[in-house]
Amino acid sequence: MKGITSSRKSIRHNSNHKDKMIRDYEGKELTKLYDKLRPDYPAEIRDVVLDCLQRxxxxxxxxxxxxxxxxxxxxxTQLFTNDFEEITGTDISQDQISVARKNLQNRNNVRFQVVDDNRFPVQSNSVDVVLCATALHYMNLDQFLEECDRVxxxxxxxxxxxxxxQILRTSKGEIIGDIFSKTSKYHKAVNRFFRNCGMDKAARKHCLNRxxxxxxxxxxxxxxxxxxIRVEHEYTLKEFLRFYATCGGYKKRRYQDSRPDPLCNLRESFCEIFRESGIVCxxxxxxxxTFVYPILxxxxxxxLKNF
Structure with a gap:
């Protein structure tokens, strides 16, 4: 019997699901930047997920x-709008949900709902696929898995x-950084940036170890x-820093104290990496x-709950 639970020996079953929610991705300005500057999910993901479901x-x-x-x-969400009879998207940010509704306003089989806790707003034993895209590192994993089991x-x-x-290369193709390698200066620079933006240790670990x-x-x-799935993108340094500026905690914490701007520190780290390769930055x-898209x-x- 194969339910879906965490491997921790003691799993807390919280009936009200009111644990603190991380609200770093709210605000109209950040939401617009996120929608504009974050990459789209490649269409190949749809094929992989549907193949797994069909099995x-x-x-x-x-x-x-x-x-x-x-x-x-x-x-x-938009990858699957032609495949499912009904799709519900949930998020804790009203601003993110507003963007989602605008982006998919012509899809009658899709609805979006703001939530304020960890409980999924659907009936038990009703869902064929639970999708979670680049968000689970901010969630309570135990409660997420319990809710998946339920619905x-x-x-x-x-x-x-x-x-x-994941991979940074120069214009000549030389690899100068791997975000998943703890010895890479790129890994260390991004870890420091995330920490300075207020991302907790567990979330940083999830993001930086794939x-x-x-x-x-x-x-x-x-x-x-x-x-x-791997997708190649070309950026100028300025454009790539704008990608990192969409990190939710950055906008909140940029002016909170007298420390230097975390993005300026990240820029200097990138320039140092380039200088070590003999490139004026x-x-x-x-x-x-190279963006990598692991699929679990x-x-x-x-x-249910047999572990």
Whole structure:
């Protein structure tokens, strides 16, 4: 029997689901920047998720109902609008939900809802796919998995997506940084930036180790990584820093104390990395960035909470 729970020996079952919610991605200005500057999810993700779902048709899953938890402006939601009879996207930010509604206003099978706790606003045993895209590092994993167990039909799946600008290259193709390598100066610079923006240690760990720390905590033996999808982007240094400026905590904490602007520190770290490769660095310096999109799939087959 294969339910979906955390591997921690003691799981707290909180009936009111009112744990503190992290609200770093609110505000109209940040929401607009996030929607404009964050990359879209590649279409190949849709194919992977639907293939995983189809393998479970014998257990009862179908392309009926998808729930997108932490949907933001609906960038991942829109991949599946032609595939499911109904999709619900939830987020704690009213501003993010407003953007999602605007972006997908012509989709009659999609609705978006603001939530204020960790409980999913859908009936038990009603969802075929729970999607969570680049948001789980901010959530209570135990409660997320408990809710997935509650709402999924037999044979339903959890699709956990994440993306990161993993590899930095110069304009000549030389690799100068790997965000997942603890010895890389790029990794250290981004970790320091996240810390200075107020991201807690656990969330930083999840983001900078490719969600492996989340994978390790899921007890369900059906969990598996599907093929990583990689997408190349070209930025100037100024443009790449604008991508990092969409980190939710940055806008909140930039002027809170007398410390230097975290983004200025990050810029200097990037310039140092370039100088070590013999490249004079300024705002117009070209970077080639490989974004990686790991896909973690977990099946619900069997009874609930059997771990």
């Amino acid at each position: 479970n048709y014998k257990q009862g899953a179908r392309k009926r109902y998808m729930l997108d938890v932490g949907c933001g402006g609906g960038k991942a 999924l039909v037999q044979g339903g799946i959890v699709a956990i997506l994440y993306y990161a600008p 969600y492996e720390s989340i994978f390790d905590r899921i007890a369900n033996p059906t969990k598996r990584w599907e093929t990583d 300024d705002d117009n310096t070209t970077l080639h960035v 799939i977990v099946n619900k087959i069997g009874g």
